[in-house]
Amino acid sequence: MTTVEIAELDTLEAYVMKYIVYNLGLNIVPKKAEFDPQEKVWKVALDALVPNRISRKDGRSRTFLYNFDNIGVVKLEERGENVFRISDATKASKLDEMITARFSDLTTEIEHEILIAGEKSWGKLSWVSTFLRPLYHIVTNVLVRGEVPVRYIQEKEYNGWADLLIQEGFLSGGDTKSLSATNKLTKLQERLFKSHEGSTDFDVAQSVVGAVFSKRYSTIKNEMRIYAPTSYVDATKVYYTDAVQYGEIIPISEEELHKKFIRVGMRQVLTYSDFSFMTLVSELVSAKLLERENDDILGVPEVFKNVMQLKENLMTNVTEAST
């Protein structure tokens, strides 16, 4: 018989740490326990200290540390002298949401810059054209027929879509019996035709959808809850967030980018294996948001130059751990 007898720390924080190790994850650390006289429970707040190692293909790497404090809590109620019960604790899925939201807050400006940089291209990407299909239908019909009877777009599948086009100034006549093109849409059409950037009505529709996706991204994602096309923005954002921290366009492997992309939101776990992620990257290369050189993924200098100006804001919750 092997019996190993050990002595453990005898604090509430130590028990909360045990809870963390079993159930949450090792990037979560407990703060000091504090008694809440109103709830009559001890509370141990949880922080997330997330190392972000940025590894270049040439082997060089730097590590940064995201510090997201107070993202959860473990509550302990006293059940007798020195006897406590964990009565409530932030769930793992809730912690994921909290950390992802904090990361999103931190990178809002970078996201905004990427949305602008991709404006001309978003409408050409496959997830955008699949999930924002009603926008193409409306724009194409308006361009071909001159106007579209409102009854067509009163059907459930068009709910909200025409409003986006009206609010962005591409269509007019939402309260009347038909929708028609505005000067903005007509001028866009003329410009594309003249500059040979597009020669068909569908080219114009792609351009309009790109502009709507760029300007109304938050509505599409958070209110209309259309998530698949946000993968393009997330993957691009993950690359440039690292590049900004590193301070230069870094060559990284696709595997590395995929790994970090998955961290941004668990929804992607359902959608992307590294097999399908390659196509997503290729689309971003086609959209001139990323570059691919042999096996390396690189940033586009023009995009990098713009996002690099946002470094100061990003670094409010990020410190460099090692070089």
Next chain:
Amino acid sequence: MSQVKSLPFIWDRHFVKGESGDCVPSCVSMAALYWKDRMPELPLPSDPEEWKRFVKRTSDVSYRGTSLRRLMRNMPTTPEEPALNALSSESQPTSVQLSDYPVEQEEPPTLEPIEGHGLVMDPKQLKDSSELDTFLSSDPPIPAILVLDIGLAQYNKKWGSHAVLLHSVDAKTQRKIYLIDPMLESLREPFTMDLRRFEIGWAPQLNTAILIYPKAPDIRITSSKRDYVKLTVFMEEPGAN
């Protein structure tokens, strides 16, 4: 180091490399391979490639890092043993099966050691570093994964948590600790740290040591109720399921 007890770790057979975010699954893999060598009857693969795949699919898929629950759920096993996370084709959408990353299930939280595939994962928050030698002095020695902030330990600068496998500790003469770091493959030997500096990096992680040992009637880990121990913390009502 001659009189210091150490983990009989064989680099060519037990070492599993980790990369960014992979340190805990790598350490678990090393501990599992160590036990598989000693107890071939354990339903664990001995092929290092299986363990590399385990490391890949359990590395940080979320910012909060890896939990023991996730590790045990994804632990590889011998073909005749069903994996704990085996996904039935009827119960899961196709996209999940295509993914390398199993969906995180929300399960009732626990404070009890996690068992599966013949192994137990048992995290302890040790009183201090003098407890570490206990695992190495037992027969057989028990692998302990130590969680520390290695940046804080070495440079007084926070780097976040990192997991290493305890190789040996010389608390009396040299005051050194010897650690197997999954990120330092090319070293091919334990790296040495001053014990005092180790303690500085270990403290923010509440002196966490994750013990990995076979579920066997002749191995027992007890947290002693020595004189200073007063607290009892539990999750469920006593007697509840």
